[in-house]
Amino acid sequence: MTTMHNKYKALLIDLDGTMYHGDSPIKGASQLITYLQEHKWLYRFVTNNSSATSEQVADRLNAMGIFAKAEHICTSAQATAHYITEQHSPNPPKVFMIGEHGLRTALVDAGIEITDENPDYVVQGIDKSFNYEKATKAITLIRAGATSIMTNPDLLLPANGGLIPGAGSIGAMLQASSGKQPIVIGKPSSILVQFALSQLGVEAHEALVVGDNMSTDIAAGVNSGCGTVLLYTGLTNANNKSYYTEQAGCDAEYIFETIQDFQQFLTNE
Ligand SMILES: [Mg+2]
Structure with missing residues (x-):
């Protein structure tokens, strides 16, 4: 049976608008992460936020019932440190x-x-x-x-x-x-995505970038050569999708209304 897991090994998952709003988890977020753990998907939470440490981001996710360790988080701050260290x-x-x-x-x-x-x-x-x-x-x-x-x-x-x-x-x-x-460094730049890919040890074509924002998440995936998944859980919805697609200058490969729909897709395809 061909499943998405044959085609892709890893997910690079956005946080704000994709896993939570403010202090509230989005429906299905916690179940998705449990599913990824159980089915041995490689993944990282990839965030443009540079103000919090990866430990603080993990604590925040855990407080919302979404399982995370610091090592699952890639922040733009870490990618910046890595990038300039390599450059120099x-x-x-x-x-x-x-x-x-x-x-x-x-x-x-x-x-x-x-x-x-x-x-x-x-x-x-x-x-x-x-x-x-x-x-x-x-x-x-x-x-x-x-x-x-x-x-x-x-x-x-x-x-x-x-x-x-x-x-x-x-x-x-x-x-x-x-x-x-x-x-x-951060999305839509490919530098943060490349940092996350190198942490997971996978190639761009083996990973899906998952997020709610066409101009940052989806553009970063396209710029990096990854597959892309747009979720209507945050910024983008069916009504404003064409506006944001035009702004981003690129389109998402897969689109799902909810996290549950996306998880179903990972399970069944
Ligand atoms: Mg977002």
Whole structure:
């Protein structure tokens, strides 16, 4: 019998809008993860969020009843640390950072020195205490030759029932002021996806990227050569799908209304 498991070995699963909304798990999320565990699917939760550590993300999932260990999480912060370490090999890079605890932890854990003296990179993620002084320092260093890196391009984030500026909005300011385009790590860039694939030891064509957002999740899958699964569990639904498809400039391979429908597809195909 041909099943999806013959064609694909691994799933790269988005979190916000795919596994949960705020502090509420999406129906079927916990059952899907249990199913993947039982049927020996390889998977990673792949998140553009750089503010939380993988341990904190796992704790959050577990608190919602979705089983996760820190090793199941790939954050844009970890992918950033991995990417600049490889780029700068064999010497560890020096970094000026604008970001929060998750980004700092990922950089320090990778043996990267955080400094404002002659850094090789300016690494920028979301920073809720971002200010003019940090912006000035960052653009001065970028203009002096440091490579500009942005953990993720999200312009807006859901928070407390509204929206707040995301890492991409800070990045837009730095780009405008410095005149330098940053290297983007998070989805839709393939760098975060490549990091997750390398952790799992699978090729792009063996993995499905699963998410609710055409412009980030599905575009990242397409850009990386993975299969793509769009779920109508978050941002995208049948009514706005064509609008978001046009915005993303690419389309999803498979589309499901619910997580249960997707799990059924993995089971039956
Ligand atoms: Mg999402």
